[in-house]
Amino acid sequence: MPSPTLRDLVGSAASQLPFVYAFGTKNNVLGMFLGIGYEKLHFMHRHSARIVLVAANVHSLGYIYKWCLADNFMESIAKPKCYWGLIGLICIDGLFLFSTEFFRKKAYNLFLATHICALTVLIIAMLYHYQGTIPWAYACATLYLLDILQRVLKTRVSTATIRTIPELGITRVEIPNINSGWRAGQHVRLRVISSGMGLIGWSEIHPFTIASVANSPEGLVLFCKKAGDWTNKLYDMANVSGLENNDRKVSVMVQGPYGGLGNFMISSFSAAVFVCGGSGITLATSAMQELIQQDMDGQSRVKSIELIWTVQDASALVPLLPLFTSMIQQSVFTSVRISVFYTRAPTGKFPFPDGFFRSTSLTLSPGRPKIQQHIEDTISRTVDSISGPKSGNMCGLFVGVCGPVSLADGVFKDAGKIDPFRRDQIGGVELHAETFGW
Ligand SMILES: Cc1cc2nc3c(=O)[nH]c(=O)nc-3n(C[C@H](O)[C@H](O)[C@H](O)COP(=O)(O)OP(=O)(O)OC[C@H]3O[C@@H](n4cnc5c(N)ncnc54)[C@H](O)[C@@H]3O)c2cc1C
Structure with a gap:
């Protein structure tokens, strides 16, 4: 040759x-x-x-x-x-x-x-x-x-309401006019058309995972964490005091949706575990609300949903408490458990009174979660809840990770250590990771 x-x-x-x-x-x-x-x-x-x-x-x-x-x-x-x-x-x-x-x-x-x-x-x-x-x-x-x-063709111009969530260092962007056309886990690319974003900032376009479920009154919701120049400017723009409800309206261009869970249909699994870090909670909030909605419509096989959310400060739970509580209350047929972990020692007054977390469905603990143990516990609960003649119909466990690459790597490692007996019991474990970068 x-x-x-x-x-x-x-x-x-x-x-x-x-x-x-x-x-x-x-x-x-x-x-x-x-x-x-x-x-x-x-x-x-x-x-x-x-x-x-x-x-x-x-x-x-x-x-x-x-x-x-x-x-x-x-x-x-x-x-x-x-x-x-x-x-x-x-x-x-x-x-x-x-x-x-x-x-x-x-x-x-x-x-x-x-x-x-x-x-x-x-x-x-x-x-x-x-x-x-x-x-x-x-x-x-x-x-x-x-x-x-x-x-x-995928771009829409709309008006958004921006509001800061200081406990999380996040700007919440809410676009009520766009309320359908995406699946949980997908992201959009956002451009904020305002002089407040600076000379170049208004022309920049940044990706953010959708935090809300389609067909909800709040529309498309994004959580944009302060990470650099552009996200800091967005936060500063939203952080203007004296406005009614502390809300500010801005014109935005939304492009997408893109990405997401691909061929995964979480509702076809027997159980779902979401492991999120900080602003990575967006995957869980949209996917869990979607699952609860599908469950109420009789379109879901999921029997247990578990959310493990790691944040730096315990106060980060405060703004999301109403959403978490409503998810737990709404989910009549599927058990929902939410475990929040904070990694920084609290300074000043603890944001929750003693005895606030009496229910086992929502817990707040210091330290880092033991992911393997959480996954194995979810498997046990699911297997116990589907006992009897239907116990052979296990459809697997879905594990979704959202946050920094190091978190995803850790979860993949922990999932690999799951007891093979437990894994077979649930019908296998499948993982999906959304990391904020490439
Ligand atoms: C698919 C995807 C989904 C994301 N979802 C969320 C979310 O739901 N919430 C959230 O808070 N953050 C999310 N991010 C991260 C977010 O896009 C960046 O934090 C943001 O773009 C930072 O911009 P900046 O100018 O403020 O910071 P910079 O200081 O400019 O950048 C900080 C980091 O973000 C990266 N980055 C900057 N601009 C872009 C861009 N246009 N596209 C991709 N990466 C960029 C840089 O490489 C750098 O690593 C997501 C990222 C990706 C890729």
Whole structure:
């Protein structure tokens, strides 16, 4: 078999590029067919991009080396097809540099801007560099434009009420005009059109998991935790005193929904456990309300729902207490248990009077939860509740995690340690993680 030439390598790089574009777009065709959200396919975007990076660099450096040996570098690079090749290479290497974790974490806007500019210029460079890459360039352009079109079609402009939840350092964004069209666990991308967000801030778009259930009077609710510049500005805007009910109205653009639980139907499991950290409670609030609604309509098999929520401060429970209490009271056929853990020693007056947590359905404890034990307890309760002739009909346990990556890693490890007997008893354990980043 003949060894690949330098020219073959440009073909290898170009032929991978449609995959890089397809896996990187928010509305990607592959995700649609696989039933998986774009954020779960990002690893494929990165892997295919690395192949392009290596192939394009070996191809270009090979030619540069050849021209240098022949002492005609300047002559060669002056040819349009060669300088377009060099422009393409700069785009690819620039993309790699600004996509590193450092830039993604420290300068997200720079990462985003370089992505948009370089990926657009790269398509033009491919068109002028080499005849053979033209079909691939068209494929990339088509995927990119289709994504932009779908983003426009999926965008709604509305008015939101923003309110701070100081105990959690969160801005609650409520959009009553949008109250259907999503499933629990999905997220939207939010743009706040207000001068209060600053010169660049109003043009930025940020992802947030939907915290409410569809068809509720409050509409679409988001919990936006203060994490950096944009979320801090949103919090400051909402934190204006003197307004009626302490609410402020702002114009927003909501794009989505995206992602979510994919092929999982939580209502088809026998039990569900949600493990959340801080603002990751959004997955549980939407999924639990959806499950309770389905249960009341006779459309759910779930017999036990358990929520384990870890927060820094015990007072974080105060704003969510009405919602938690109503979920426990509403769930007539399914047992709901909510265990809240706080990790910081309380300073000042404890926010709850002695004896407040008498019911076993809602508990507040210091320290970190023992996830494995909670999961095994839920299995026991579920198995006990479905005793008798129907006990063979166990449909498995769903474990949903939402929060930082370290929390998800810990839960995956703990779930792996579950007693195999217990796991078989419930019909298997399936995990789903929503982490706030990629
Ligand atoms: C799928 C998904 C769902 C999320 N759901 C929630 C939620 O329900 N509640 C919540 O409080 N937070 C959520 N986040 C995180 C939230 O999007 C970021 O905290 C927010 O965008 C930070 O913006 P900033 O400018 O204030 O902070 P920055 O200081 O700019 O960034 C802080 C961190 O957020 C990341 N980030 C910044 N901008 C974006 C962006 N446009 N897109 C993706 N990541 C970004 C950065 O990489 C960095 O790691 C979610 C993130 C993702 C990816």
